Amino acid sequence: MRPAHTEDTESESRLSTVARFMFGVGPLIGLIALCIGGTLLNGDFATVDNAMNVLTRTSFIGIIAVGMTFVIISGGIDLSVGSMAALIAGSMIYMMNALMQGFHGHAVPPLLIIALGIVLALVLGALFGFAHGVLVTKGRIEPFIVTLGTLGIFRALLTWLADGGALTLDNSLVDLYGPVYYASLLHVPVPIWVFAIVAAGGALVLNRTVYGRHVQAIGSNEQVARYAAIRVDRVKIVTYVLLGLCVAVATILYVPRLGSATPTTGLLWELEAIASVVVGGTALKGGEGRVIGTVIGAILLSVINNILNLTSIISVYLNAAVQGAVIILVAFLQRGRR
Amino acid sequence: MKKMLRALGALTLTASAFAAASSSAFAADKVVLGVAIPTADHGFTGGIVWWANEAKKELEKAHPDLKVIVKTASTAPEQANQLQDLVTVNKINALVIFPQESASLTQPVAQVKKKGVYVTVVDRGLTDTSAQDAYVAGDNTAFGKIPAEFLAKQLNGKGDIVALRGIPTTLDNERWNAFEGVLKQYPDIKILDAKYANWNRDDAFKVMQDYLTRFKHIDAVWAADDDMMVGVLKAIDQAKRTDIKIVFGGAGSKEAVKRIMDGDARVPADVSYSPKFIYDAIKLTAEARLKGDKLPPTTIIPSVLITKDNAKQFYFPNSPF
Numbered sequence: 001m002r003p004a005h006t007e008d009t010e011s012e013s014r015l016s017t018v019a020r021f022m023f024g025v026g027p028l029i030g031l032i033a034l035c036i037g038g039t040l041l042n043g044d045f046a047t048v049d050n051a052m053n054v055l056t057r058t059s060f061i062g063i064i065a066v067g068m069t070f071v072i073i074s075g076g077i078d079l080s081v082g083s084m085a086a087l088i089a090g091s092m093i094y095m096m097n098a099l100m101q102g103f104h105g106h107a108v109p110p111l112l113i114i115a116l117g118i119v120l121a122l123v124l125g126a127l128f129g130f131a132h133g134v135l136v137t138k139g140r141i142e143p144f145i146v147t148l149g150t151l152g153i154f155r156a157l158l159t160w161l162a163d164g165g166a167l168t169l170d171n172s173l174v175d176l177y178g179p180v181y182y183a184s185l186l187h188v189p190v191p192i193w194v195f196a197i198v199a200a201g202g203a204l205v206l207n208r209t210v211y212g213r214h215v216q217a218i219g220s221n222e223q224v225a226r227y228a229a230i231r232v233d234r235v236k237i238v239t240y241v242l243l244g245l246c247v248a249v250a251t252i253l254y255v256p257r258l259g260s261a262t263p264t265t266g267l268l269w270e271l272e273a274i275a276s277v278v279v280g281g282t283a284l285k286g287g288e289g290r291v292i293g294t295v296i297g298a299i300l301l302s303v304i305n306n307i308l309n310l311t312s313i314i315s316v317y318l319n320a321a322v323q324g325a326v327i328i329l330v331a332f333l334q335r336g337r338r
Numbered sequence: 339m340k341k342m343l344r345a346l347g348a349l350t351l352t353a354s355a356f357a358a359a360s361s362s363a364f365a366a367d368k369v370v371l372g373v374a375i376p377t378a379d380h381g382f383t384g385g386i387v388w389w390a391n392e393a394k395k396e397l398e399k400a401h402p403d404l405k406v407i408v409k410t411a412s413t414a415p416e417q418a419n420q421l422q423d424l425v426t427v428n429k430i431n432a433l434v435i436f437p438q439e440s441a442s443l444t445q446p447v448a449q450v451k452k453k454g455v456y457v458t459v460v461d462r463g464l465t466d467t468s469a470q471d472a473y474v475a476g477d478n479t480a481f482g483k484i485p486a487e488f489l490a491k492q493l494n495g496k497g498d499i500v501a502l503r504g505i506p507t508t509l510d511n512e513r514w515n516a517f518e519g520v521l522k523q524y525p526d527i528k529i530l531d532a533k534y535a536n537w538n539r540d541d542a543f544k545v546m547q548d549y550l551t552r553f554k555h556i557d558a559v560w561a562a563d564d565d566m567m568v569g570v571l572k573a574i575d576q577a578k579r580t581d582i583k584i585v586f587g588g589a590g591s592k593e594a595v596k597r598i599m600d601g602d603a604r605v606p607a608d609v610s611y612s613p614k615f616i617y618d619a620i621k622l623t624a625e626a627r628l629k630g631d632k633l634p635p636t637t638i639i640p641s642v643l644i645t646k647d648n649a650k651q652f653y654f655p656n657s658p659f
Contacts, residue, residue, distance in 0.1 A: 053547050162658065165658025257540075264539070264540075309545055
């Protein structure tokens with residue numbers, strides 16, 4: 001039986017609805033304001049081509065950030081995503097180049113090589129994520145430490161694979177694989193489609209499935225979730241595997257762009273991804289968050305850079321300061337929940 | 339027993355050589371050369387590590403009384419610790435160092451020199467030059483000057499150029515000032531903008547995409563680095579822009595030199611700034627010390643224009659860079 005509503009709780013709940021709405025649209029308001037500003041500063045900002053450029057380059061960080069949203073909501077963190085992307089990219093290129101030389105004396109059709117490269121990326125992503133999840137849950141090591149460790153391991157392995165230089169994809173494969181990044185479907189570049197699908201899938205899983213509810217429950221109170229018979233360890237491991245898969249998908253899109261991996265590939269992507277998630281309104285302490293917020297956060301971060309590149313009103317030495325100020329400003333717009 | 343005696347003898351000899359390293363007569367007997375360089379964290383330092391190990395291989399084979407110890411460090415404090423280890427554990431009597439940072443390594447290097455070790459500093463100069471015996475470096479002024487002169491000539495003194503910069507450092511400033519300095523003499527050449535892309539392919543790709551959105555006409559790009567040139571070329575290809583006639587990189591990586599050799603129309607030239615200077619520095623130091631000689635206080639490895647005519651000399655397919 002529900003207790004009768006009093007005036008008081010009624011107005012309170014209305015207030016919180018308003019607050020939640022504000023919190024939801026905060027980053028969006030920030031993004032819109034930024035876009036208006038960008039258009040005023042340079043008319044070329046508001047062109048379709050520029051919008052496509054920005055969205056396409058956002059797609060890597062955006063896809064990773066969608067996976068990161070799950071990990072952060074569940075109360076975890078993954079600092080290794082940039083290094084992981086670099087290692088996956090390097091391993092893909094390494095294997096595909098090796099297969100170009102033939103397998104046991106047989107030539108391998110190039111299309112199959114690319115398919116195998118993509119499979120390798122997904123397998124590696126899932127494996128790395130699984131390893132993180134197991135170390136965090138069964139090994140009971142703080143996720144910060146586990147992924148800080150693998151951040152170093154992954155990048156060192158790539159550097160070793162590349163001899164400190166660059167791993168460059170075989171030219172004939174570049175031409176065949178290139179469309180995965182450069183081609184368009186209905187005038188929208190492929191990476192944007194993939195980004196949209198991953199984001200929609202992520203939002204669906206987080207808000208409409210039992211698994212999504214479990215992730216949120218664990219993040220807001222792990223003990224209670226345990227008492228409620230949620231298989232906490234399994235849910236957590238799956239969040240890391242999902243993130244690993246997201247990193248793999250991002251890498252699959254990334255490799256055809258430059259066709260190479262170097263020890264600077266994916267440098268600081270982890271910060272960009274985490275910043276996207278947090279700017280988008282997910283609490284770093286876990287429990288609550290939204291995938292759509294993350295998507296807006298990721299776009300917002302690359303729009304700042306885009307505007308800075310399109311104008312030269314301030315000294316290039318100050319670019320990072322502008323970025324920092326805008327991030328804090330957006331966080332201010334969506335405050336009030338804590 | 340005899341072996342042990344001989345070993346003991348060798349030990350005392352090295353020890354005395356170490357103690358009297360400042361007097362060249364002893365140092366000539368046996369040279370233990372420490373090499374302290376940054377870890378391979380991007381293409382250029384990857385090349386440094388590779389060339390240092392090449393030098394070790396070749397020189398130890400050629401000179402039985404030479405021992406080369408290569409140490410890589412990812413941070414300045416780590417490198418300072420390695421210097422101490424090289425002196426106390428490996429008992430070096432000569433050191434070739436590519437400092438992680440100029441300022442923070444000056445004191446540690448001065449300490450090493452005080453112990454009688456002959457010190458050659460490579461590329462990043464120390465803030466106090468009395469802490470070194472010799473200095474070997476690439477020519478950063480030429481690195482900026484040569485492309486500027488080349489572009490001015492190719493464009494007949496008229497055109498629009500966009501430039502990319504590396505990471506805000508004195509090295510980058512030196513190159514940029516030299517580049518800008520030359521082009522100031524050509525009033526009809528406009529530098530539309532110069533943004534940082536961190537010597538990184540991906541960042542260069544993004545910056546170039548935005549340049550292409552912003553500027554409807556560009557004649558040439560000074561990518562200022564061969565890694566950044568890769569990103570720039572991809573961005574131009576994607577935008578299908580045909581107005582850009584020349585993309586000038588820098589450093590002479592094997593990828594860039596290969597393009598020149600193959601006659602890529604947009605990449606007619608490059609400027610050398612090869613990580614090979616670490617090889618030269620090690621070789622010069624080792625050979626001078628074996629004879630008990632000294633190096634000239636400053637050796638500048640010239641940066642030269644690489645074109646199709648001389649590209650072969652700069653192509654090292656086995657090097658990672």
